[in-house]
Amino acid sequence: MSANFAILIGASAAIAALLALWAIVRHLQGKACEIHATADLWSGRRYACPDCGTAMDAGWVMLGKGAIWSSREQGPPGTFAHIGRALPNTISMSLRPAVNMAWRCPSCRLVLIDYTKLVKPAGRGGTA
Ligand SMILES: [Zn+2]
Structure with a gap:
């Protein structure tokens, strides 16, 4: 063999590995539900911390590889867990990544994540 x-x-x-990764990303993007950020997204979405019961802070979370x-x-x-196993709507490959709505309790360090959809950022100072 030379x-x-x-x-x-x-x-x-x-x-072949790059093509497989590309196919996984395309598959995940095809299944993703992305919407634009609006203030309405937050109405009726207040949660109490399941541990201490105080109101959780509303915000955004970006999960990297999902x-x-x-x-x-x-x-x-395990070590070999890949993005193909990520929960739906937790990966965004956009240049300005879409993110998940989330609530956190800073005292208990618990985070509640909504992955029914990804939300495209409205920009700095936006109403959402
Ligand atoms: Zn708490």
Whole structure:
């Protein structure tokens, strides 16, 4: 086997991996529900901390490679957990990423995340 053949095999594997990643991202984007930010999104959306009962702060959360959740029985996600396993509407590949509505309790350090949709940012100082 020549060195050129080994390079060709390596390059082919890298291209196949990139194509697989691209296919996963396209699949996730096709399933995502993205909406524009409006002030109406927040009406009726007040939550009490499940631990201490105080009102949680409303805000946004960006989850990077998505929220990869697994049940307690399944155990925590492992090293090889990938974005294909992320919960729906938790990944945005946009240049200005869409984000999830979230509420947090700073005292208990608990976060409640709404992943029914992704919300496109309205910009700094927006009403949402
Ligand atoms: Zn709390």
